[in-house]
Amino acid sequence: MKKSIVVSIAASLMLVTPYVSAEDTLPLKAVNRAGEVIDAALEAYGGTEAIANLNSVVRKSHFTTWATNQSRSPGPPWDQNEQMSFSAIDFENETFVTKNKGSGNGFDFNLSQIIEGEEGWQVNYRGGTVTPIAEPDFNTTTGPFIRVTAPLLVKQLQNRRQTSHWLGEVEFEGRPHDVITLVMEVGPALSLYFDKETHLLSRSERVLPPFGQVDYRFTNYETVDGIPFSKTFKLFVNDEPNIYIDIKATKVNQSIKNHAVVPKDLELVEVAPPPPTEVELQEIKEGVFLVGAGNTYAMFVEMDDHIIAVGGTAGIPDRIKTLREKVKDKPIKYGVMTHHHNDHVLGVPAYQAEDAVVLTVKEHEAVMRAAATDADSLKLQFVKDKYVFDDGNRKLEIIDIGPTPHSKHLLVAWLPEEGILFEADHFPNPTNGRMQPAQGVTKRLAEAIDTMGLDVKFIVGAHSPRIASIDDLRRSLALRPVKLTQISP
């Protein structure tokens, strides 16, 4: 029965016209015009064959990055950081190597990632360790490199042209452009701007929650083995500069095997166990709780008739909910915000909803109000150097240890009787307790502890479920960066 219907439809179409010509609908036009733009782009990038045969790309670059809402001060101009970067991709062998060396926010890094088919490794040159990657994913890992390399985006269009739609024609920098979409294996769709005359990619755009509009600019084209590569690249997030890349060298279609060698002289270590995925409550000492999951944690301190919350990272409402299973009725009267970085003020609306007073420094007032549900009604208490809570039975001190290499002002919470210190972003504390050589921020934290003569026994933080001991801090301070190799292509 079904078969005969299909046959009859086909037969009737045959009677009308010798070829199938659908009505020129908007979607059909979008697909057809995207096809034309892709064909012209392939020509401009050296031809269909050259792009199909473009199997490996090696690039060495200098990055300038802007720490938007993550600088030492709460507003612009944002801190500018530099790093050297090296990337090598080989599609046929599903091999990808990246190296990044630089510093920012009071942290130094010298890292490499190697993916070779089913195997992968994280190399930490600073810490002197190699860690196997449990489930290496070539597509996800190579995405950021492909998105900043125009011929590789054109190669994606060649392989995934069925995902592409023409969105329209726009003026960009005084020149007419066709805008078409590309859906990569992973992530939200990209909109690509091709110059109508040169058929080269000038710009790409995508919307990436929670960041917003991410805008990529390809400039200063230069031909390498017959394929045009942009030598400079700019990335904007919500119209603010985020990354500028200055490409120092590009090589194509050479073996990248020698770059994918895992260093033998570094220590092979197991990956740290993942943090809990469900919110967990740990009672560090009676009435002092560390509550969180993933990489965000808050400390709740029980006072005689209320609770003081410390930390404002993601998921505060869930952490309060879990706390309520243990401490049912005492109201949260205060919420302490460690600093102004955008991932540490997410808790402001949650504390406002609890009708709590938010503790911060005067310099961070505007950021806190901007983060609130209602800026005007947010109750604030400013900390000048130190603010002490004391109900006669328990003492909690909120101390500004700034300036640090991470933030001009940084509030830590200190329980002198219990010897517990809560900090954010200054003491990396991996779940397996394997300490790395102390970063600049950690040295500053240790210095503050010494200067104030705090008898610290435990350190807990905004990004770890682990309760560290003072010995962990000492061990970190005693370690020296193992090896500072140069990035060599």
Ligand SMILES: [Zn+2]
């Ligand atoms: Zn921070």
